[in-house]
Amino acid sequence: MKKKSLLLFGSAAVIFLTACKKDESSPLIPATESSISIKVNFSPITPYTLFSFKNNAIVANTDSISNKWDFALRLTNFLVNSNASGPGTAGVIVQDGIFDNVTTAPATGYAYDTTSNKLAIKDGTWYDYNNTTRTFVPKAGKVFIFRTADNKYSKMEILEATYDPFTGMFPEKINYKIRFVYQSDGSVNLQK
Amino acid sequence: MCKRRLTVILLFILSTLLTKAQVADTSLLKELDNVVITATRNEGKLGNIAIPTQLITTQMIKATGSLRLQDILQEQTGLTIVNSPLGISLAGFPNIFGAGIQMQGLDPAYTLILMDGEPLVGRNAGILKLGRVAVGNIKQIEIVKGPSSSLYGADAMAGVINIITEKPVKENAAVQLQYASNNTLSLAMNYSNRINKTGIQLFANRYSTSGYDLDKIMYGKTVDPFTDNSYALKITQYISSSAQFIVSARYFGERQTNNYLVTDQGVQQIINGTTREKDWGLNLQFIQQLKKSFKFTSRLYFNQYTNNSDEHLQKNNAPFDALRFLQQVIKPEIQIEKTGNNSKFISGIGFMAEAIDASRYDRKHNFRTLYVFSQEEWTIAKGYNLIAGARVDKRNDFDWRVSPKLALSGKISDKFFLSASVGLGYRTPDARQSYALFTNSSVGYSLLGAEVLKTALDKLKQEGQIEPSVNTSLYENNAALKAETSVGMNLGLRFTPHPNLLVNANIFRNDMKNLIDRYTLPFNKNNGQSIYSYHNVNRVYTQGFSADATWNLNKHFIVSGGYQFLIAKDKDVINGIKQNRYYKRDPVTFKTDTVRLKDYGGLLYRSRNSANIKVMYKHAATGLSGWFRVNYTGRFGYIEKNGSGILDDKNEYESGFLLCNLTLSKHFTKNLDLQTGIDNLFNYKQPFLMPNLAGRIFFVNLNMNFDKILNVKQRKA
Numbered sequence: 016m017k018k019k020s021l022l023l024f025g026s027a028a029v030i031f032l033t034a035c036k037k038d039e040s041s042p043l044i045p046a047t048e049s050s051i052s053i054k055v056n057f058s059p060i061t062p063y064t065l066f067s068f069k070n071n072a073i074v075a076n077t078d079s080i081s082n083k084w085d086f087a088l089r090l091t092n093f094l095v096n097s098n099a100s101g102p103g104t105a106g107v108i109v110q111d112g113i114f115d116n117v118t119t120a121p122a123t124g125y126a127y128d129t130t131s132n133k134l135a136i137k138d139g140t141w142y143d144y145n146n147t148t149r150t151f152v153p154k155a156g157k158v159f160i161f162r163t164a165d166n167k168y169s170k171m172e173i174l175e176a177t178y179d180p181f182t183g184m185f186p187e188k189i190n191y192k193i194r195f196v197y198q199s200d201g202s203v204n205l206q207k
Numbered sequence: 208m209c210k211r212r213l214t215v216i217l218l219f220i221l222s223t224l225l226t227k228a229q230v231a232d233t234s235l236l237k238e239l240d241n242v243v244i245t246a247t248r249n250e251g252k253l254g255n256i257a258i259p260t261q262l263i264t265t266q267m268i269k270a271t272g273s274l275r276l277q278d279i280l281q282e283q284t285g286l287t288i289v290n291s292p293l294g295i296s297l298a299g300f301p302n303i304f305g306a307g308i309q310m311q312g313l314d315p316a317y318t319l320i321l322m323d324g325e326p327l328v329g330r331n332a333g334i335l336k337l338g339r340v341a342v343g344n345i346k347q348i349e350i351v352k353g354p355s356s357s358l359y360g361a362d363a364m365a366g367v368i369n370i371i372t373e374k375p376v377k378e379n380a381a382v383q384l385q386y387a388s389n390n391t392l393s394l395a396m397n398y399s400n401r402i403n404k405t406g407i408q409l410f411a412n413r414y415s416t417s418g419y420d421l422d423k424i425m426y427g428k429t430v431d432p433f434t435d436n437s438y439a440l441k442i443t444q445y446i447s448s449s450a451q452f453i454v455s456a457r458y459f460g461e462r463q464t465n466n467y468l469v470t471d472q473g474v475q476q477i478i479n480g481t482t483r484e485k486d487w488g489l490n491l492q493f494i495q496q497l498k499k500s501f502k503f504t505s506r507l508y509f510n511q512y513t514n515n516s517d518e519h520l521q522k523n524n525a526p527f528d529a530l531r532f533l534q535q536v537i538k539p540e541i542q543i544e545k546t547g548n549n550s551k552f553i554s555g556i557g558f559m560a561e562a563i564d565a566s567r568y569d570r571k572h573n574f575r576t577l578y579v580f581s582q583e584e585w586t587i588a589k590g591y592n593l594i595a596g597a598r599v600d601k602r603n604d605f606d607w608r609v610s611p612k613l614a615l616s617g618k619i620s621d622k623f624f625l626s627a628s629v630g631l632g633y634r635t636p637d638a639r640q641s642y643a644l645f646t647n648s649s650v651g652y653s654l655l656g657a658e659v660l661k662t663a664l665d666k667l668k669q670e671g672q673i674e675p676s677v678n679t680s681l682y683e684n685n686a687a688l689k690a691e692t693s694v695g696m697n698l699g700l701r702f703t704p705h706p707n708l709l710v711n712a713n714i715f716r717n718d719m720k721n722l723i724d725r726y727t728l729p730f731n732k733n734n735g736q737s738i739y740s741y742h743n744v745n746r747v748y749t750q751g752f753s754a755d756a757t758w759n760l761n762k763h764f765i766v767s768g769g770y771q772f773l774i775a776k777d778k779d780v781i782n783g784i785k786q787n788r789y790y791k792r793d794p795v796t797f798k799t800d801t802v803r804l805k806d807y808g809g810l811l812y813r814s815r816n817s818a819n820i821k822v823m824y825k826h827a828a829t830g831l832s833g834w835f836r837v838n839y840t841g842r843f844g845y846i847e848k849n850g851s852g853i854l855d856d857k858n859e860y861e862s863g864f865l866l867c868n869l870t871l872s873k874h875f876t877k878n879l880d881l882q883t884g885i886d887n888l889f890n891y892k893q894p895f896l897m898p899n900l901a902g903r904i905f906f907v908n909l910n911m912n913f914d915k916i917l918n919v920k921q922r923k924a
Binding site: 059060092111112113114115130131132133137138139140143145148152153154155156157172174175185192194 | 470651673674676677727729730731734736737788789790791792797799800801846847848849850851852
């Protein structure tokens with residue numbers, strides 16, 4: 016089973032690489048697609064988890080007053096690195112649609128963390144809380160188009176939210192599986 | 208090939224049975240002569256009613272041997288027991304809201320439940336606990352489908368269930384003793400007598416059970432042990448040959464011992480507690496037959512329901528939680544009935560004063576409703592009837608509401624009876640939706656009723672629980688909740704091809720708007736938790752058909768079957784799907800796509816198909832009888848999994864299930880019957896979605912019945 020998925024991954028990588036080569040001649044630099052699972056705290060009184068699209072990695076909380084992170088997440092609360100939340104220029108547009116069909120990022124219209132209570136991403140808008148399972152189901156068709164902390168563009172969708180196994184009434188960690196396409200050249204082109 | 212052979216065999220069986228049918232001892236057509244009252248508010252024969260009505264007689268109740276109203280109703284075509292989705296938890300927590308009746312695809316909150324024609328109050332999140340009604344003194348249960356607000360006002364959007372208790376006719380004493388699984392013990396006693404102009408009916412029932420536990424891993428039981436005490440007293444007094452006074456009083460009390468586990472500030476704690484429910488009612492009626500054609504009835508009804516719980520930490524007995532709930536209603540009413548040659552006219556005026564108070568509401572509330580209703584029933588031609596009626600309600604905090612109804616029926620031939628009805632129904636927002644003022648102590652979210660939203664938000668701001676910069680004004684001038692409304696249509700056909708075969712079919716459609724739904728405010732409290740309130744949003748429809756057939760095979764067997772097909776959908780969701788506004792995510796590839804209309808399964812907790820088959824066997828010579836009932840509930844949606852927010856994926860359904868119940872009775876002497884049976888024969892359990900199903904239950908009933916005990920001689924009047 017493992018071998019099979021490795022093989023699949025390998026062939027996907029080959030296709031991906033060849034696709035890259037073909038596009039080299041065009042003036043548009045293709046964006047890169049990644050997916051990652053981010054572990055965040057459930058309790059609303061614990062630290063946020065910071066994330067950088069550029070590095071496709073979690074950023075240490077000691078770097079919270081820097082441009083190193085783009086968004087932060089805790090429970091279902093999002094911060095973007097701007098104004099009230101950080102020194103960056105990060106903003107976001109949450110748009111309904113199919114992720115793959117979003118090929119360019121808008122030039123304007125981004126929402127920022129203006130104040131600590133007027134945040135760019137409103138809680139409760141991008142997931143359904145399920146009373147029956149006591150879980151969060153990210154809404155399908157929610158495309159988060161980011162302007163990053165250092166003025167690059169990215170689009171993201173949340174694929175899954177699962178809990179770490181827990182005892183007692185409340186979970187401790189939520190794992191968010193996300194997929195994003197990052198454009199490193201500063202252009203609004205989000206085509207792969 | 209195999210199919211054809213099966214058809215031939217079936218045809219053969221059918222033909223033999225049909226020839227045997229000639230010898231059945233009683234005609235089913237007699238059933239149609241039973242007198243019902245709920246659909247028109249005056250007495251009429253079941254067979255002549257233009258409004259879909261189902262009747263459960265005391266004989267049927269006794270034949271099941273069941274003491275639970277829920278089980279009896281569940282066996283009726285088109286009635287489904289549903290658990291409150293608010294309380295369902297796949298984590299296994301007991302459902303505190305309980306289960307109620309879904310009728311024509313509408314939630315339990317939309318079916319009015321009456322006791323001797325008067326509404327029972329005290330609902331928890333829209334659900335009236337059916338366990339409050341003892342079964343032992345019920346004469347009949349009438350189920351009227353379709354909006355009935357034209358006679359009963361608010362809440363009768365889906366229909367009405369009227370539980371009618373026995374009236375004293377002659378001297379009779381009965382004792383019923385039941386022992387069943389889960390240490391369930393019930394002792395019921397009935398005494399009735401009629402001496403000259405005075406009748407008396409006494410009923411007492413003590414019912415106790417240890418409850419049951421469907422999930423052994425989870426601490427605590429699914430249903431905690433409880434003891435019920437029910438008493439009823441009815442006195443009928445003829446003042447003259449044309450005037451009668453009826454007093455009925457009833458009391459129900461339940462004491463439940465609670466024991467469960469919570470996580471309080473990160474520490475697991477065992478909680479002990481007691482929940483006490485009390486329901487008592489008083490119903491006074493004065494009936495005067497002023498002329499042969501003119502009847503005057505005055506009524507005064509009172510009902511009070513309380514539900515109080517006190518919970519303590521087991522380790523040090525420190526108070527953990529205390530909940531109070533009180534609802535009262537007092538309702539004077541007068542009604543006139545005028546019978547002409549080809550018409551029946553009824554009209555009435557009444558006033559209803561209600562008080563409701565609960566620890567989770569802002570304060571005690573009083574509502575006053577004044578109402579007037581009128582209805583005329585004409586015989587427009589021989590066998591053809593027309594009913595036109597309307598009711599006007601004015602509640603102090605709501606606009607006038609007019610609820611009309613029109614029904615037409617016709618006996619097309621000896622074998623066909625057609626009926627059609629259309630009516631408006633409505634439901635005023637309940638106190639929780641308007642006045643909830645509740646903050647969850649362990650999580651910290653707040654639930655605020657629509658009417659108290661402004662003051663509650665202002666207060667949260669003042670207390671620093673919401674940032675001053677948050678603009679709450681958009682939610683402070685929200686229009687008050689409007690009543691939910693429905694238009695319902697029913698088209699019925701009765702077919703009696705043979706005195707021993709009775710077929711009923713009904714097509715229905717209900718269009719509802721302004722359904723009240725909970726929503727999340729777009730800003731949070733400073734603790735990061737959400738604020739919820741209620742608003743009118745949904746427009747939904749339910750439609751389908753139901754069919755019932757009863758067949759008196761021969762003097763030993765009666766076979767019956769029923770089926771309901773149901774579709775219940777949200778119109779706004781349908782529009783949204785058409786406009787490609789709904790997206791779904793593939794659980795394996797995580798690819799997003801738009802939802803297709805054909806995948807939309809409609810509202811949760813609705814089974815498209817439900818059916819029942821019942822076989823009754825009687826052997827008069829030996830006094831043996833048996834009744835085997837199979838109830839099928841088809842698959843139903845219960846969850847959202849693929850990110851679409853709606854039911855549109857096969858993984859979002861729970862599969863259908865069968866409940867089989869068997870009762871065997873032996874009639875020993877005219878004073879003694881013994882019954883034994885098994886409910887849920889195949890031990891179907893679904894701990895999370897259907898905690899109301901206890902699993903397999905064995906029971907034994909001992910029924911004793913005596914006439915003429917005191918043997919008081921009656922004077923000739």
